[in-house]
Amino acid sequence: MRWAQALTGIALAASLLAAPRLARASDLVLSLSKSRITITSSFTGDNIVLFGVIGAGAPADGPHPFDVVVSVRGPSQGFVTWRKERRFGLWMNVDGRSFLAAPSYLAVLSNRDPALMADADTLRQEQAGFANNRLLQRVGSDYADVVPEDPFRQAFLRVKQAQGLYVERPAGVEFIAPNVFRAVVPIPGTAPIGTYDVVVKVFADRVLVNRGALSLDVAKVDFEQTVATAAQNQPWLYGLITAFGALAVGFIANIAFRRD
Template identity: 70%
Template sequence: MIAPLARLLVFGLLLGAGPAGASELVLSLSKPRVTITSSFAGDSIVLFGVIEPGADAPADLAYDVVVTVRGPNESFVTWRKERRFGLWTNGDSRTFVAAPSYLAVLSNRPPSEMAAPDLLRQEQAGFAQNRLLQRLGTDYADVVPGDPFRQAFLRVKQTQGLYLERTDAVSFLAPRVFRAAIPLPGTAPIGRYEVVVKVFAGGEMLKRGATTLDVGKIDFEQAVATAAQDHAWLYGLVTALGALMVGFIGNIVFRRD
């Protein structure tokens, strides 16, 4: 983790020597790719950042940082349970369209203390401010945070460890240098993750930066996952034949006669 921090500090010095009034946000991940194997139980990726203020920025300006990590988009269906004739059955449902399969919102303090609600909502800075589009008949719309389907969806995702918010996960190593640990559970979906960083000060958003994190399988695991996705019928046939073969061999080895 020291190497990315040292690299960021060098970048910060180069930016400081740039033209007057330059304003930059430099980001670096401890590792830009996470490889998943059969024994993968989770990982933690560290994000480092350097804030280079403009020439007219006060020297004692206090910064706030919100880091939002979104996994590949997927569609999810949330059902409402209803009791009918003494049995619990599925009732109404809502489909969440292009919702992130993984969502982490990390900050140095609660986003509600950084800026006005309208600005936070516009910038999707904060867990409750992230838009989750639902299919409502023929329309698509985000709903209020208290919507029961939204609450149920978030509850399931949080239980799985795929949605989280931590308001103390960003720490400042220096007035303009920060770090944040991005937790990835063992069930982290594969694909490209978008890491968006927004810097606030004085109730305004000053800077925005983004980088990407790739989560993927390797070697045999990747080959199996690709085959299961691209050739589902062939994968199922090979799996069934393999199970039969294992059973046949086991019968021969452990047969008593």
């Protein structure tokens, strides 16, 4: 079994060295199965596989010689979370919280619970783990992150998780050899377009020993890209064409299905 694992690690390391999208961070080599995802009208989601090889020189004994946290962040966007209350028989928005420059997509994958990898201060500083990712918010006249138990923060995370845009998998990183790991990053059909940052952090003996980063592009192609570009660059013209198109479809449907 050890010989098989060693051969697997050597073969994978060689393939990573020849990969087109590859990043080195001293002793850490990373590669993605594909560096670009194209979205068409039939796109329903995809999976990207991240491979990593941790170089020699780090500890290789014990049940967890290495710990790995993979964080994938999509383009930043602003969001507002509301708190509703029932008043006068109706549910109404009574309070809100603005999230500034929050990642539109966030996936945190690790080989075990990040809380077991290092002390709490180190995890917060490195944003290692789902709860440790900073989400800048506007609270009154101040701008800051809040405690993980904040109800607005929890509501924001619940909404994004329900949409499939925020993912946490404490067992999402698999070691296929002592120094070789893989992680499958799910990209949903509703993934926003833009550049995604893939950041990998390696811990050993509860200390951060290495880090590396890659980028992943999510883009629309062909007709979808043309429509998206027009909507972004010429919103008024796009809105007028859409409105006239809807009127034309309604007029044709009225003629086709009217009863004499």
